[in-house]
Amino acid sequence: MTWKQVFTSSIGRKVTMGLTGIFLITFLVVHVGINACIWANDGGEMFNKAAHFMGSMVVIRIIEVGLFLFIFIHIIQGLALEISNRGKRGIGYAVNYGNRGSKWYSRSMGLIGTLILLFLILHWTNFWIPSRFTGVTDSLGIPLTKTYNGTEMHDLYSLMKITFAELWVVIVYVLGCISLAFHLAHGFQSAFRSIGVHNGRYNALLTSIGYGFSIIVPLAFAMMPVSFYLGWIS
Amino acid sequence: MEHYTMNLTLKVWRQKNQNDKGRFETYKVSDISSEMSFLEMFDVLNERLIHEGADPIAFDHDCREGICGMCSMYIDGKPHGPWQQNTTCQLHMRAFKDGDTITVEPWRAKAFPVIKDLVTDRTAFDRIIQAGGFISVNTGNAVDANSLPIDKHKADEAFAAAACIGCGACVAACKNSSALLFVGAKISHLALLPQGEPERKTRVMDMITQMDKEGFGACTSTGACEATCPKGISITNIARLNKEYLMAGLTADQ
Numbered sequence A: 001m002t003w004k005q006v007f008t009s010s011i012g013r014k015v016t017m018g019l020t021g022i023f024l025i026t027f028l029v030v031h032v033g034i035n036a037c038i039w040a041n042d043g044g045e046m047f048n049k050a051a052h053f054m055g056s057m058v059v060i061r062i063i064e065v066g067l068f069l070f071i072f073i074h075i076i077q078g079l080a081l082e083i084s085n086r087g088k089r090g091i092g093y094a095v096n097y098g099n100r101g102s103k104w105y106s107r108s109m110g111l112i113g114t115l116i117l118l119f120l121i122l123h124w125t126n127f128w129i130p131s132r133f134t135g136v137t138d139s140l141g142i143p144l145t146k147t148y149n150g151t152e153m154h155d156l157y158s159l160m161k162i163t164f165a166e167l168w169v170v171i172v173y174v175l176g177c178i179s180l181a182f183h184l185a186h187g188f189q190s191a192f193r194s195i196g197v198h199n200g201r202y203n204a205l206l207t208s209i210g211y212g213f214s215i216i217v218p219l220a221f222a223m224m225p226v227s228f229y230l231g232w233i234s
Numbered sequence B: 001m002e003h004y005t006m007n008l009t010l011k012v013w014r015q016k017n018q019n020d021k022g023r024f025e026t027y028k029v030s031d032i033s034s035e036m037s038f039l040e041m042f043d044v045l046n047e048r049l050i051h052e053g054a055d056p057i058a059f060d061h062d063c064r065e066g067i068c069g070m071c072s073m074y075i076d077g078k079p080h081g082p083w084q085q086n087t088t089c090q091l092h093m094r095a096f097k098d099g100d101t102i103t104v105e106p107w108r109a110k111a112f113p114v115i116k117d118l119v120t121d122r123t124a125f126d127r128i129i130q131a132g133g134f135i136s137v138n139t140g141n142a143v144d145a146n147s148l149p150i151d152k153h154k155a156d157e158a159f160a161a162a163a164c165i166g167c168g169a170c171v172a173a174c175k176n177s178s179a180l181l182f183v184g185a186k187i188s189h190l191a192l193l194p195q196g197e198p199e200r201k202t203r204v205m206d207m208i209t210q211m212d213k214e215g216f217g218a219c220t221s222t223g224a225c226e227a228t229c230p231k232g233i234s235i236t237n238i239a240r241l242n243k244e245y246l247m248a249g250l251t252a253d254q
């Protein structure tokens, strides 16, 4: 049994999904934690500093490369699985089992994942590409920077403020977060099953944590654009 | 429960052979007793079809007591019909009421091609079991039951997994036509016992290789298999199978 056989089998491919999925979940914890600094109500100082710290640390930058690798493996493997799984039935049923046997979102991971991907494209264009490559500017192209204790850094806080002044952007972000919530409501527990966690006590625990996580984290993310749009933070 | 009779409309999948395209035929059956089993209702219909000189509906069955796993009808959108933890042969007509229309389809999966009408070829399951191979136990006189101590909890779990009758309802219910609940049950019942230990790694590797070759899908763990399984095989067995596979894969010699 070669490594290739191990990871290209139907179980191996799901192990990949599970591992990359769990990695993305841990990333979300860091991401939501840092972004929550916007609620410090200090004109974005804490948030800008935290984002600057993440962007300037070598270790974090290396992990960032890993993050992109993992997210692309997750997306490609996820879509590939979706396509191959759909091809296994042949003639479909006249009457479907539907929600009697499983949750609709557990059967729609491919679709929900694709919605998240569409959201991510917008999200990267809004924040990640400017901050890493094209430069953080306002709509007129004037650079947004702040200097704290002699260190100049991107003013991502102001970029958020400008971005989330548009209603349609806020709506798309909220929809993206709802998609994420459903993806995780199934994905969280499923990921651990994929990597072989089968002990009863952990299964029960992970299922509860999974539901909690999939409500709290996407809700916190969704509140960010909403807070800016409604002017809840100064 | 009060006995009653009913008149029903059946929409049944008819297909002459593997190459035929197949179609639904509608049949009216009358005076069906609430105490008949679902298969007995089909017997009544088939006798009538034979009398009329028509081709009776082919369906699989053997024990008719819920233990062989041969019966395999997909009834109104659920394998083995509306009851929980129940086989088609043990489904009774009191599950339905007068005037109902019931749609009956064969298991649908490329790995289970239709042979005729509601009969599918499920030998893919046999080949997966064969790929698992033998276990090393001494033959001869039965050994003393206490010579090989087994944790009670593990014995119970192994027994629960061994209850799988290989009917294939899990595949039929799964959106991916995945056989993982079946293979999970087969792997678990031996992985939990000392008798399964010597061939533990090769067994899981070989069975999964065969399973993929047969054309079953991967698992999305939606839980539809567990919900429809007539023997209540737990989805935990899938997680255990994943672990067994991963451990065998990670520690394989070459």
Ligand code: HEM
Pocket: A014, A015, A017, A018, A019, A020, A021, A022, A024, A025, A028, A074, A075, A078, A079, A081, A082, A109, A110, A111, A112, A113, A114, A115, A116, A117, A120, A183, A184, A186, A187, A188, A190, A191, A192, A194, A195, B218, B219, B220, B221
């Ligand atoms: C931050 C973003 C994301 C997170 C945290 C995440 C997390 C997860 C987790 C934990 C799973 C469960 C894995 C398993 O069952 O083993 C999963 C499954 C899946 N993900 Fe994602 N995911 C994300 C984005 C995406 C994107 C962008 C796509 C694709 C377009 C995608 C497609 C899928 C698919 C198709 C599955 C189901 C695979 C299957 O069970 O057959 N995901 N995801």
Ligand code: SF4
Pocket: B163, B164, B165, B166, B167, B168, B169, B170, B171, B181, B182, B185, B225, B228, B229, B230, B231, B232, B233
């Ligand atoms: S796991 Fe359940 S549904 Fe699947 S073959 Fe075994 S008894 Fe049938």
Ligand code: FES
Pocket: B060, B061, B062, B063, B064, B065, B066, B067, B068, B069, B070, B071, B087, B088, B089, B090
């Ligand atoms: S005929 Fe044997 S289980 Fe139904």
